[in-house]
Amino acid sequence: MIILVILSIGICCFFAFLYFQQKNALKRLLVDIEAKKVSETNLLLTSKTQNTEVEKVINAFNLLFEELRETKVTSRQEQETLKLALHNITHDIRTPLTVASGYTQQLLRKKTNEQEILEKIQDNIRTVSGRVDILLEYQNLLEQSIKPIFQTVNLTELVKQELLQYYDALQEKDFDVDIDLEQAYMITNDIDLLKRIMQNIFGNVLKHGRDCLQVRVSETQERIQVEVVNRERQPIKNLEKLTTRFYSENMSKTEDSSGLGLYIARELAELTGGYLIIQEKEDLFMVILDWPHA
Secondary structure, rough: OOHHHHHHHHHHHHHHHHHHHHHHHHHHHHHHHHHHHHHHOOOOOOOOOOHHHHHHHHHHHHHHHHHHHHHHHHHHHHHHHHHHHHHHHHHHHHHHHHHHHHHHHHHOOOOOOOHHHHHHHHHHHHHHHHHHHHHHHHHHHHHHOOOOOOEEEEEEHHHHHHHHHHHHHHHHHHOEEEEEEEOOOOOOOOOOHHHHHHHHHHHHHHHEEEEEEEEEEEEEOOOOEEEEEEEEOOOOOHHHHOOOOOEEEOOOOOOOOOHHHHHHHHHHHHHHEEEEEEEOOOOOOEEEEEEOOO
């Protein structure tokens, strides 16, 4: 009887040992899997256990990781090819556009009978040139080649000067402009990138807004905000998608929009330590830019 009890205890200990051995092996395997996901190392997963089912699981994971690695390599190669193609195409387009614009300007100065046609040609050249510039900026964002140069900036004055560049165009489209740009607010930021952000925002107002424009720079706790509010030409269907690259609400053939303006503005705002949010209330569209104090 005693021998039977000892034998039973021995068998239980043996199976308990196997159980804990398998459990520890699975724990180590999970740790190795998490480490491999982070490091993307080419080392294969292994286990000291001799369990056939565990070995099958390990082999399946190794095959899966190898397929994922090959997919990532292919994806990176395709992205690099796309970046290079975009870079070359935009530069190749820019040169003939510059030449065509030069010839058109010469003809416009001669005051020919085809003045109206030449002006339309020049407008279309400017539109295409603007699209190319946006694509180049988008390309620079993809390549992460834009490096902010921080210095003290009078944000209020910068917004005011950029708005003045659009004043005539706003007047032509009968915008009622209401501004609150009296108090100077200083921030530490990149002047050129801030200008590009505001150009994209005001350009978006001209393309998609109507009737009124409100611009305000204000202070909230330890941060500075720029608010740009305009009335919409038409209701926005997908507000959350407006800062998505290449998305545009109206994809008609005559629309003068690349779908990159707000996306680039948001990316540049984040690149300079701030953020951009968009809101809609009734028929008003609001862009809020936010940065820390100087």
